[in-house]
Structures are given as C-alpha cells and as structure tokens.
Amino acid sequence: MFILNTTADHGHPLDPTDANTLGLAAAEGVERHLRHRDNHAETPLIALPGLAGAVGVAAIHVKDEGQRLGLGSFKALGGAYAVIRLVLEEAGARLGRPADIEELHSREIRAIAGTMTFACATDGNHGRSVAQGAQLVGARAAIFVHAGVSDERVAAIARFGAEMIRVAGSYDDSVREAAQTAKERAWTVVSDTSWPGYERIPGLVMQGYTALVREALRQMAEPPTHVFIQAGVGGIAAAVAGYLALTLGEQRPVFTVVDPARAACLFETAKAGHPVTVPHDEPTVMAMLECYEPSLVAWRILSRVADAFMTVDEEDAxxxxxxxxxxxxGDPAVIAGESGGVGLAGFLKAAADPAVKAALSIDATSRIFVVNTEGATDPGKYREIVGRSPAEVLSEGVA
Structure with missing residues (x-):
C-alpha cells in the first residue's frame, strides 16, 4: 500500500518545540554527549553501487546502525542519551547549579543517579539502550517486555543489570503497564513513544537519533534526493525527516515512511489524517516495528515533513x-536484522512499481538514503532467516 501525504499540515514548518528539539544546536549537543561515551565511533555509511545499478538509480547509501555503541541498533542513541540528560538535570536541580556531561562519573552525580529508577517498555532495542544508560550512570532500570519479545533479546537487556518485567499482550500493553507502575513507584519513564501530557522525554530520545543523520550528511558527497525510513511508533522517521527539513530546507529529499503491513499505525494515521490505533493482527517478523499506536510527537512532525507513507509485507522484510x-x-555484505532493512525494502518495492516510482519522482539521477536500524540483535532468528550466522556472512565477503 502507498499513499502521498495529503494532510492539511503537509509542507508546513515544524512546531517551534519540535524545531528546537531536532535543530542544529540540539544535534551538536548530542554529538558532544557522544564524545564522552567510551565506545563511541561514527557508524559507517555503506555504498551499494551494484544494487543501485541493478535498480536504475544513481546511488544507494545505507547508514549501518548495527554497529552503534556496542548495542547493535540505532536505539543506542536515544534511550541512553535521554537517561544521561535526565540524570544531569536532576543533579543540577539538587545541587543548585548546572551539571555538565564532564561530571557524569563524579561521586556527586553518581550518588544522585543511584536514587533514580528509569522504566520503559520495549520490543528489545530501546530497553537495551535505557538499561545501558542507567548502568553507565549508576541508576536502576526496570524494563517491561511483552509476550512477543524473545528470550534472547530479554537476556541481552538483563546483562546491563536491569529488572525485567514480563507483560501479557502487545507492545502497547507493555507501554501502559510501564507508565502505570512507574507512576505508582515514582520511577521516571523513558519512552520512545508519546501520549497526551508526555512529550518532552520522547523528544529527548528522538533528539539522540539526530546524530546518525548528521553523520550521514557529512559522509555523503551529495545529500540524498530520496529517503526511506521504517517506522514503529515513528521516532526515528520523525527525527531524520525533521532534521533534514530543518537543515536542508527547500533542498530536503523526498521522504517516505515505511510500515510493516501488519502493524501499519503511521500509514493508517496518514490515511485518516489524525492519529489512529490499528487492530492487532498476526505478529510481524519485523518485531522492532510491531507497534499499533503512533507517537503523537512523531506524527506531529511527520504530518508536516513526510511526503509519502507505504507498507511492506513479511516476505519483503x-x-x-x-x-x-x-x-x-561487488557490493559489501550488510548484516540487517528483521527490522533493519525495512527502509531499503520499501525503496525496492517502490522502484518496482511504475506508479509509485513516478509519484516519488525516482529516476536514474536519484540518490537513495536508508538506515539499517539494527544488526542481528537476535542471532538465532537471523540464522534461521538467512541460513548463516552474521560471522559467516561477513567472513564470506562479497558474493
């Protein structure tokens, strides 16, 4: 399914709050924060000239977030960043002076962090980031996981010392349970989705994601003409689209949001022109994108700066x-998890459909940008689908 953005907000400037969250000054602050992370390095931007030639476009570039901060996902940029920001803000309030990132490991800051507990719901990757952030600062983490989260992904979060809480039902059920429990126990919710009255912290999570698109623009000889980004609740899509709109202005690329057909909350929201909750269907293999309600902040941004919305099917992923x-x-191999390559899957599906290709003005001069949002965060599932382990794929080099 494919639709152009025909909402009344399309093409309008971002809300001032969102522009402040995703703008240049904020993104520079994120990069300053990252310089204080021990295992920080820019992730690679991988060119796929062979695939570009086969499809008939000028270039395809993949930002490989499977190598981000040792967590295997772009989510490493969001949850941990928000946790650290919130600890520094709380420390500033208690100490009566600004607390800087350079003081993060001081005795004063760690003592304050030790009194704080951060909670979130997760399909796997966001919870891992929140748990890592809490461990870095000496805080506690309580991570809520729904029935569909694999034991392997739960174990990957628990290794950061987080308390793991299983919730019956879907991701959205775990979001509600996390919010309710956190309210009862005075914990701080660090969610990557937003709801009425809860916007600032999801905004910080999205702010962390600006680092990947800022790096990508530096790594490209020319900015992209087309961007395809996958969406769960919409956080990464909104962060990338918003930052590109703010920094490139009239030269911003054509931006398409890609949903799993079985959890197409943003596609259906765009179709309706307002946020909607889609009914639960069969689980999708795109587990990190299995969300049935959009983030309100993400939709507010995407309604203005996304140009199209589409879905991909299980077989596409x-x-x-x-x-x-x-x-x-001769293209290099890229390790993409079940949700990692969905933006690229969307582009390939669009390029193969003459009507969609024309609607998006894709031609031989087009430069495509996508994000591999996760590597093999569930190695067993990866081997089951691909037939080889990530190590075997990389050791074999090019086809």
Missing part, C-alpha cells in the same frame, strides 16, 4: 535481509 547478506556486483 525477509527478502531484503537475504539480499543484503548476499550482495550483487
């Missing part, structure tokens, strides 16, 4: 994992 693991014409 699986096919792109295998295609990236078995590259063509």
């Amino acid at each position: 699986v096919a792109v994992m295998r295609r990236l693991a078995n590259p063509v014409d």
Whole structure:
C-alpha cells in the first residue's frame, strides 16, 4: 500500500518545540554527549553501487546502525542519551547549579543517579539502550517486555543489570503497564513513544537519533534526493525527516515512511489524517516495528515533513535481509536484522512499481538514503532467516 501525504499540515514548518528539539544546536549537543561515551565511533555509511545499478538509480547509501555503541541498533542513541540528560538535570536541580556531561562519573552525580529508577517498555532495542544508560550512570532500570519479545533479546537487556518485567499482550500493553507502575513507584519513564501530557522525554530520545543523520550528511558527497525510513511508533522517521527539513530546507529529499503491513499505525494515521490505533493482527517478523499506536510527537512532525507513507509485507522484510547478506556486483555484505532493512525494502518495492516510482519522482539521477536500524540483535532468528550466522556472512565477503 502507498499513499502521498495529503494532510492539511503537509509542507508546513515544524512546531517551534519540535524545531528546537531536532535543530542544529540540539544535534551538536548530542554529538558532544557522544564524545564522552567510551565506545563511541561514527557508524559507517555503506555504498551499494551494484544494487543501485541493478535498480536504475544513481546511488544507494545505507547508514549501518548495527554497529552503534556496542548495542547493535540505532536505539543506542536515544534511550541512553535521554537517561544521561535526565540524570544531569536532576543533579543540577539538587545541587543548585548546572551539571555538565564532564561530571557524569563524579561521586556527586553518581550518588544522585543511584536514587533514580528509569522504566520503559520495549520490543528489545530501546530497553537495551535505557538499561545501558542507567548502568553507565549508576541508576536502576526496570524494563517491561511483552509476550512477543524473545528470550534472547530479554537476556541481552538483563546483562546491563536491569529488572525485567514480563507483560501479557502487545507492545502497547507493555507501554501502559510501564507508565502505570512507574507512576505508582515514582520511577521516571523513558519512552520512545508519546501520549497526551508526555512529550518532552520522547523528544529527548528522538533528539539522540539526530546524530546518525548528521553523520550521514557529512559522509555523503551529495545529500540524498530520496529517503526511506521504517517506522514503529515513528521516532526515528520523525527525527531524520525533521532534521533534514530543518537543515536542508527547500533542498530536503523526498521522504517516505515505511510500515510493516501488519502493524501499519503511521500509514493508517496518514490515511485518516489524525492519529489512529490499528487492530492487532498476526505478529510481524519485523518485531522492532510491531507497534499499533503512533507517537503523537512523531506524527506531529511527520504530518508536516513526510511526503509519502507505504507498507511492506513479511516476505519483503525477509527478502531484503537475504539480499543484503548476499550482495550483487561487488557490493559489501550488510548484516540487517528483521527490522533493519525495512527502509531499503520499501525503496525496492517502490522502484518496482511504475506508479509509485513516478509519484516519488525516482529516476536514474536519484540518490537513495536508508538506515539499517539494527544488526542481528537476535542471532538465532537471523540464522534461521538467512541460513548463516552474521560471522559467516561477513567472513564470506562479497558474493
């Protein structure tokens, strides 16, 4: 399914709050924060000229977030960043003076962090980031996971010392349970989705994501003409689209949001022109994107600066994992998890449909940008789908 953005807000400037959250000054602050992370390094921007030639476009670039901060996902930029920001803000309030990132490991700051507990719901990757952030500062983390989160992903979060709480039902059920429990116990919720009255912290999470698009623009010889970004609740799509709109202005690329067909909350929201909750269907293999309600902040941004919305099917997600693991014409292999290659899957589906291709003005001069949002965060599932382990794929090099 594919639709152009025909909402009344399309093309309008961002809300001033969102512009402040995702603008240049904020993004520079995120990069300053990252310089104080021990294992920080810019993730690679991978060119796929063989695939670009086969599809008939000028370039395809993949920002590989599977290598981000040791967590295997772009989510490493959001949850941990928000936790650290909130600890420093609380320390500033208690100490009566601003607390700087350079003081993060001081005895004073760690003593304050030790009194704080951060809670969130997760499909896997966001919870891992929040748990890592809490461990870094000496705080506690309580992570709520729904029935569909694999034991392997739960274990990957628990290794950061987080308390793991299983919730019956879906991701959205775990969001509600986390919010209710946190309210009862005076914990701080660090969610990557937002709801009425709860916007600032999800905004900080999205602010962390600006680092990946800022890096990508530096790494490209020319900015992209088209961007395809996958969406769960919409956080990364909104962060990338918002930052590009603010920094590139009239030269911003055509931006398409890609949803799983089985959890297409943003597609249906765009279709309706207002936030909607979609009914639960069969689980999707795109587990990190299995969300049935959009983030209100993300929708506020995307309604203005996303140009189109589309869905991909289960077989599209699986096919792109295998295609990236078995590259063509000398392209490097890319390890993409079940949700990692969905933006690329959306582009390939759009390029293969003459009507969609024309609607998005994709041609031989187009420069495509996508984000591999996760590596093999569930190695067992990756091997099951691709037929080889991540190490085996990389050791074999190009096809």
